[in-house]
Every structure is written in C-alpha cells, then in structure tokens.
Amino acid sequence: ILNVEQSPQSLHVQEGDSTNFTCSFPSSNFYALHWYRWETAKSPEALFVMTLNGDEKKKGRISATLNTKEGYSYLYIKGSQPEDSATYLCANREAQGGKLIFGQGTELSVKP
C-alpha cells in the first residue's frame, strides 16, 4: 500500500450503534499514525497519536488500535451519539519533515 486508505468512505448509523473504521498505511518505515475528528467549518481535532505496534488508546467512547506490521489501524466508537457525526481522518506521519499523509476520511452520520 503506497497511500493511506480509509474505509468505508461514509457510514450512516442509528444512535446507540457501535461502529468501526479502518485505516491502511504503508507498513515499511512506520513512524506514527494520527487520528482526527473533523466537523464541518471547524478545525480538525486530534484524537490519538499512535506509535507502537499493538498500541490501544481510548478517549471516552472512542478507542483505536494499531498494527504496524500489517499496516492498519482501527477506530471504534461505542454507542454512537448524534454529536459523533463528523469526518474521521487518519494520517501517516513521515519521519522526514514530519509530514502528515492523509487518508480520504470516513464520514459518519449518526441519526437520533
């Protein structure tokens, strides 16, 4: 995988549903993976920075896992709420220049 890929592109769930998204990235020369939550007309909000294979991080109802050997990360939202509606971005951070290479995002819509 040369680029960062996210799936699905969009997701529509009911309030209370749990959901998960996938981020795939190049496994060679891994440095760090970032997850962001981005609401329309606002700045992206940092969720997690993950660096170690097997990392699991949690922030309230949101958690993420990391597998650097196979090049993927999962983001989980437990009991989705309407306020979780946003685009979720993952980005692979390169060591040189600290550049973030973004996936295309997963747009989540949670209906009450």
Added chain:
Amino acid sequence: DGGITQSPKYLFRKEGQNVTLSCEQNLNHDAMYWYRQDPGQGLRLIYYSQIVNDFQKGDIAEGYSVSREKKESFPLTVTSAQKNPTAFYLCASKGWDSFSFGSGTRLTVV
C-alpha cells in the same frame, strides 16, 4: 488563546488572477504546512516549512508559491499557473509531537 488563524473563510477570484491565502500562528511552532482538499479526496500536501526562511515542495506544489519570512506566518499564493485552483485549503503547524490546524479557506475561481 493560542491557535492558527486562516483568513478569509471564503474567497472568490477571477480566473487568471493570483491570490494569497493567509495563515498565522501564535503557538511558537517551527513547522508549518499547507494542504488542499478536493471533493471526495483526502488532504494533499502543497508546501511545508520546517524553519523560517526555508520551505519544501509537497506532492502538488505546481502553480503555488509560499514564503516563510516570519515564524508566525506562512502565506500561500495560488498563481494563475494553477490549473484547478478552486478547492478548500487548510493550514497546519507542528509542535513537539502534535499538529494544530486552521479552519480553512474555501477558494472559488470564476
């Protein structure tokens, strides 16, 4: 409050005109970045600067220019050579281990 300010939020220009997008930060971050987003695509890197008076091309630098004369400021000029300038532009800066983002400028060229 510390943060990144991009102005304006919406910008309209006529085809063939150069336009400069502003990005200012008061976070004392050394590195700054410009990204572009088109519908259905991820954010793509245009230019970045790791330190004052130095910058590098990103993946889609053609038709753009930047300057980094001050640590706080990293303006992006969209020149008439950019074939499809209509897009959403996002500025970012990097501290020790975290990134901060502006709220973006939507440029429409008519």
